[in-house]
Amino acid sequence: MRAWFWTLLLAVVAVAAAVLLRQHAGNVVILVPPYRIELSIMLAVALIVGSFILLYVGLRFLSWLLSVPGRWRGWRGRRAQHRDDNRLERGWIGLLAGRYAQSEKDLTKLLGQTRNHNRKVLAALSAARAAHAQAAYTRRDELLRQAQEFAGEKALVDAVGALWAELLLEQGQPQAALEKLQTLPYEEGARYVNITRLLLRAHVDLAHHEQAYLLARALFKRKALEPAEAERIIGVAAAGRLLEAGDDWRTVWKSLKSTERTLPPVALAAARLFDAQEQGSEASKVLESALDVQLDPELLAAYARCAPADVQRRLSKAVRWLKDHPDHPDLLRAMGVLCLHGQIWGQAERYLRRSLAVQPTAGTYALLGSLSDRLGRRDDALSYLRQATAASVGLPDLAASAALPAADVQADPHHLVADNPEDFVLPDPQTADSPDILHQRDGISDYDVHGGVLPSRHEAVVASSDRDDAFHEYFDSAPIPAASLGTEEPAASSEAARTDSDKPAAY
Structure with missing residues (x-):
């Protein structure tokens, strides 16, 4: 559109100039003593326009000649950049596809040939990840040191440190990773979410419960951590804080949120501490609050361990849970254990059988075997204990009609x-x-x-x-031979x- 506009404008100017010059005929005289040059106005204008065009073309040609070295260098730079981009692309594709050896080879070649420092850092970091995937930790550390040398910008320095720490965590060296992370700038905010996550992983692996608790809460507040993972980490960290606090554990307990107190690890730790101070009623309240939220198997097992005097109250509470969860195997087993503590044999057997019908487990079989033995039913006790053993080690039941192989008498x-x-x-x-x-x-x-x-x-x-x-x-060492299963030759x-x-x- 622009070319058409300028073409039309030039045509209009040319026509207007031709009409104007034709109506105003005249001469142009150039006096250069002792010369006198006289031209018509049309010729003078034509000479001026032609001279301008020739001068413009000459200057443009001269400029093109002078720019040849620069354009040659630019072409070589673009070709090298295109080659580096292709190698970096192949290296990343190989890294993502799992071809770590070929990826490391391409990226190492790029690291040695490229002249761009930023591209050197990217190539070294990518090659280090490929070497780490091959468990070549010496080569990985050497590549990371080269990346650290070429990293001039602050962002690249942080990237090298963060990747180094992440690879050390994957290798199982949280202490070395924590030392690397402590050299990086860190502030609570959206800019440092990745560093915060790496710090959380390091503190969790090192069992630093205080730091892990604070970091997990911060990440969960910024919605940078999944709720299930946040609950798991916060629960373990808060339980560790309670157990490590010593005599000040009540202060830690009061500092926890109400939702954190109902997490299974926290409730179990608090109940243990209350039981240690002979405050069984407080321990029961803690466990009941947690069980109102979630019927966790470990919480139910801890709730079933109580003195005979507390059996009736805990059973009445468990009955209310059973109305909402009539087929919960762990709840049924816990109620059976409570009945065993209270010596309510009939109810215990009923609850344990219901639990066994929903989910057969070795523990339930063992409890029924112990109860049957207590009631004098030896055959039932032996059957239950045999099934408990089979369920715990995965042994198949032997058929009753199968005979054992005869003893080897060759020796x-x-x-x-x-x-x-x-x-x-x-x-x-x-x-x-x-x-x-x-x-x-x-x-x-x-x-x-x-x-x-x-x-x-x-x-x-x-x-x-x-x-x-x-x-x-x-x-003494031979297996027992098969006994006769019939009664044809008893003698x-x-x-x-x-x-x-x-x-x-x-x-």
């Missing part, structure tokens, strides 16, 4: 192999010369099926003490059970 020192086991009989201890000799019946070769030579009747005498030791060592089973252990087995 039995008295084991002999023959085609017919009846060919070998035990000697009569009243008439045999030695109780440890195996007699061979007529018609049996001196070679067993494995090709070994059986000892003769007089050569088979072995020292009784050595054989007995080997015999007992074998059967044979009882006879085998009465076999004298001093006699070797014959096969």
Whole structure:
């Protein structure tokens, strides 16, 4: 649009000048003694315009020639910047995609070739993160030191310190990270949210409950922390403050907000402190206030531990909770434990069975087993305790009809192999010369099926003490053989059970 405007304007000026000059004919005389030059006004104007155009074109050409070195340097700079941008982009894509080795290679090459200090800092920081992902902590620290050297601006210095601290926290060195963070500027405000979060992580890992409590509250106030995470951190930190306060724990307790007092870790710590000072009623109030907000399993377990005198009052309170949560397994188990403390056996069994129907747990099975044993129901107690063991270690129940595998007799020192086991009989201890000799019946070769030579009747005498030791060592370590599940041959089973252990087995 602008080009059309100027073209139209020049055309209008040219037409107006032509009309004006045609109506006013005249001459232009240039006196340069001893010369006298006379021109028409039209020619004079044309010469002036032409001279101006030639002068303008000449000056522009001269300016273009003089600007060639600068334009060459600019072109090279733009090409280098484009190359650096491509390498930085490839490095970041590789870092985000998990190709840490290739990413570190590209970023390290960029760090060595680029001349821009800001880009050097970015390349070093990115390469340090890639090296950290490969657990190359020595290379990571070296890259971070290079980034610190090239960081001239305050913002870049803070970025290097914050990233270094974050990587140290991920490595599991909160003390070193805290030392790095303490060198950075910090004030409560939106500008330092990231540093505040890193400080919170360091203090939480170091169990600095006072600092973690204050930082978590500040971040939650600025909505920079999720409510669930804030409750978890504040609860643990406030409980730690209570337990570390010593005799001044009441002052800390009064400084907490009402919502913080109902957090499970805080309520458990306060109840423990009240119980330590024999103020069970205050401990009950603390636990009940927390349970009114949330039926936490640990709170319910602590609420169920009480003296028999407090059972009735706590049961009445638990019944009101049960109306709102009729199928809460932890509440049902806690009520069963309260009934056990109060020796209300029927109600205890009823609550525990209801809890077991909703959620089977090893603890509930164990409580029912203990109750059944107390009531004299041994079979039920054994069944419950067996199920508690299976639930705690994850063992499958063995089928009742399954038989255990037979004992491995290959290592039995008295084991002999023959085609017919009846060919070998035990000697009569009243008439045999030695109780440890195996007699061979007529018609049996001196070679067993494995090709070994059986000892003769007089050569088979072995020292009784050595054989007995080997015999007992074998059967002490062997698994129990499968017992007969039927009743077809009871006499044979009882006879085998009465076999004298001093006699070797014959096969």
